[in-house]
Amino acid sequence: MDAVVVQDLIKIYGKDDVRAVDNVSFSVKPGELFGLIGPDGAGKTSIFRMLTTLLLPDGGSATVDGYDIVKDYKYIRNTVGYMPGRFSLYQDLTIEENLTFFATVFGTSIEENYHLIKDIYVQIERFKDRRAGKLSGGMKQKLALCCALIHKPTVLFLDEPTTGVDPVSRKEFWEMLKRLKQEGITIVVSTPYMDEATMCDRIALIQSGKILSIERPEVIVNAYADQLYAVKADHMYSLLKALNRFDHTINSYAYGEYAHASFRGPATEHEVVEFLTSQGLANIEMHRIAPTIEDCFIKLLKNS
């Protein structure tokens, strides 16, 4: 049985009938690390809130551990762990008090499931008497993860746990998730950072309430149809503008120190370089590259 099954799920908001979640379907296998990858406003949080029974769907259905998110909400609330995007622990309670509170509410104790949180908790334990409201962003994030884990959930829902977090802390966080996965916990995680997609077993790329693609990250990358090039020249902004003007350009955009671009069949590398030179650019460098998830997402957005 799949850990999470979502079927044609719909959420509509406001007078204008905005479809925040528009016929979304996917399923997550037990023990899988599944990523919902998409920008702000894509509908990620609405999906999380429906799956954790905090929001009623306007259409479709979903189950978590086989329980229906509408009828069986009480079972689901007992078994899943949820870390919302906005910090929502008790600011006036200390680290230890928050953790004890959540353990008690779920009828367990810190000792019983300490092995699950140990790796994370040791990093904040020396501050255990500090109030949650006085913690730094990274410490809050670690405490919230501990609180979501302390009752040994079957499925862990993490809504943008790494948003606003620096690259080093983000990497550490994903290392923690990999260890949790080894404990057999199913994890559904959302992120606006495309580079984090490769850490997931499977991902759903989502935009404007609709899923653009669901696959293993490497399959999405391999399915990229065009030959992609990295191009560099002495002046980046002029290069971008020139690539945009070129007749044979399919797609071109900045990507770190290079521009990424794809061209229609007839244009050879030589022709591209020739065109750029004619546009006044110098020191042109160009080579074939393999696309990243971000390249795939950009292409999907442009096609949709």
Next chain:
Amino acid sequence: MKDTVIKTDKLTKRFGDFIAANEISFEVYRGEIFGFLGANGAGKTTAMRMLCGLSAPSSGKAIIAGFDVYKQTEMIKRNIGYMSQKFSLYDDLTVLENIHFFGGIYGLTDKQLEMKSKALIERLGLQQEAKKLVASLPLGWKQKLSFSVAVLHDPKIVFLDEPTGGVDPVTRRQFWDLIYDAADRGVTVFVTTHYMDEAEYCHRISIMVDGRIEALDTPKGLKQAFQVQSMDEVFYTLARGAKRGD
């Protein structure tokens, strides 16, 4: 001669025993895109608040757009623009109301406001949306509007605090087109980001670690100095050594 618009000398901010920003010294030039990087808790926000005239330094010197951070904070505020992901526009005001509101705050006259808001709405192609609530705009348009509002009063420097956090990859790149365009017009752009590919778009970058500026150079110079291929690796090398913060 390079025209210096930000100059700090051993700028320091203490909170009790804690030194949030520790003797930071650097210069930023006119028309430059300056990336201000650092891990969470490294002291970026504290430093930026001092540069914007919002927080008095404990010691050291700084001149922003020609004005002193101790004595001329009101003049600094008039000569800079500010935008962040968290605070930008009012969702329940219309496009036009937002422009008028922020323009007014920045001290534009009614006549200037009328002219500038008309020009801005035309340039962004928002004629149809001028009287619609900002809440109804797609994220990409909101961002463009919010940046344009931050530079409406023709500031010398615009401070952007994580302007692209959580934004989709296409909108993120459109936003950088605006940044390039502003820099081309001579506006200095001071920007923080957690996206390392965006660090590559800056002319120069500083990286803060534990309250100090540990590195400052062009992206190319930093990669050479650390003998690595990407800004990601430069950042890891420096920030991994951090003792405080998260």
